Amino acid sequence: MRKTYGKWSLTNRRQQVEALCGVTLDAYAGEVFGLLGPNGAGKTTLIKTLLGVVKPTSGSASLFGSPVGSSASRKRVGYLPESLRVDRHHTARSALNFYGRLSQMDTASIHRRSDELLELVGLRGRDRESVRRFSKGMYQRLGLAQALMHDPDLLVLDEPTDGLDPVGRNEVRKVIERLRDLGKTIFLNSHILQEVELVCTRVAIMARGNILAIGPIETLRASNLVGSYITISVASPDRDLDASARDQALSRLRECFSGLDSASVEFSRLPNAEQMKIMPKTAGAIDQHRLDDLVDQLRGNGFSIVHLEFNQPSLEDTFMSLVGETDRS
Numbered sequence: 305m306r307k308t309y310g311k312w313s314l315t316n317r318r319q320q321v322e323a324l325c326g327v328t329l330d331a332y333a334g335e336v337f338g339l340l341g342p343n344g345a346g347k348t349t350l351i352k353t354l355l356g357v358v359k360p361t362s363g364s365a366s367l368f369g370s371p372v373g374s375s376a377s378r379k380r381v382g383y384l385p386e387s388l389r390v391d392r393h394h395t396a397r398s399a400l401n402f403y404g405r406l407s408q409m410d411t412a413s414i415h416r417r418s419d420e421l422l423e424l425v426g427l428r429g430r431d432r433e434s435v436r437r438f439s440k441g442m443y444q445r446l447g448l449a450q451a452l453m454h455d456p457d458l459l460v461l462d463e464p465t466d467g468l469d470p471v472g473r474n475e476v477r478k479v480i481e482r483l484r485d486l487g488k489t490i491f492l493n494s495h496i497l498q499e500v501e502l503v504c505t506r507v508a509i510m511a512r513g514n515i516l517a518i519g520p521i522e523t524l525r526a527s528n529l530v531g532s533y534i535t536i537s538v539a540s541p542d543r544d545l546d547a548s549a550r551d552q553a554l555s556r557l558r559e560c561f562s563g564l565d566s567a568s569v570e571f572s573r574l575p576n577a578e579q580m581k582i583m584p585k586t587a588g589a590i591d592q593h594r595l596d597d598l599v600d601q602l603r604g605n606g607f608s609i610v611h612l613e614f615n616q617p618s619l620e621d622t623f624m625s626l627v628g629e630t631d632r633s
């Protein structure tokens with residue numbers, strides 16, 4: 305799917321902005337799918353095309369087998385925009401009544417659904433209070449409830465925790481987890497990577513209108529070689545050894561790593577230890593089996609292991625290295 309916007313420049317020239325340069329993605333029913341990317345990556349444009357608000361310049365998208373924008377697909381989608389504005393004269397209950405009527409629900413269904421949703425989002429005892437008195441977290445939970453009024457299968461959330469304090473974020477996250485457990489499909493656009501890491505099953509990382517990577521978070525993290533390394537420290541060869549015995553010990557140490565052609569190794573000397581940093585050249589180059597062999601070899605050569613650490617890149621490391629690479633190229 306591609307989307308090119310036309311806009312006027314300051315010098316009154318017509319310009320083309322490629323917001324989506326050919327994006328292909330599938331989100332599966334029942335998953336929480338995270339959309340990540342820096343400002344201007346094309347996330348909002350992608351969401352708007354899924355909602356049928358923006359028409360792609362070429363290509364197409366479908367939701368549950370129906371073209372986006374069709375009434376069949378709209379009925380199955382609920383949307384929480386980045387800045388939902390509920391009129392200040394409303395209470396939570398009257399707001400849900402209003403949104404239920406917009407979805408053409410009858411009065412009995414609105415009552416029943418409002419009760420269920422107020423319970424789900426934790427606003428049951430506060431439903432007759434003015435939203436003016438609501439904290440931002442409560443307001444966002446009301447936003448989630450409005451998006452769910454017509455019982456959609458897919459929920460599109462645009463920065464649902466933006467501007468919330470840690471307590472508010474935690475409350476919204478719990479609701480998202482409850483919805484996931486109820487089998488809803490959730491499409492989450494968020495800048496808060498730690499949050500995405502906590503709730504999403506799969507993610508897509510976008511930059512400049514392209515999808516740079518897509519997949520389960522664990523797979524993306526494992527494929528990032530930049531932040532992935534293992535450090536092993538062994539006790540230094542005894543300082544009382546004469547120089548040639550010491551050199552022999554150190555060359556035996558280096559010998560242990562010589563079979564590792566799928567990784568590069570940096571040697572450094574700490575006050576009481578020799579440290580090796582092993583950096584894989586390909587994803588998964590150092591598996592548990594190879595590491596066990598290496599440890600056996602080191603111990604077989606008389607070295608005591610004093611420290612061993614796997615450094616797994618975070619989603620943020622992966623995001624930064626992918627987006628940084630696009631910026632450089």
Ligand SMILES: Nc1ncnc2c1ncn2[C@@H]1O[C@H](COP(=O)(O)OP(=O)(O)OP(=O)(O)O)[C@@H](O)[C@H]1O
Pocket residue numbers: 309310311321322323341342343344345346347348349350
């Ligand atoms: N209506 C529009 N007319 C012209 N250009 C637009 C329009 N909407 C978005 N763009 C441009 O398209 C590109 C992608 O914008 P989009 O809002 O989809 O990105 P985003 O990833 O959601 O960014 P942010 O995180 O800042 O919201 C940007 O260069 C933006 O300036």
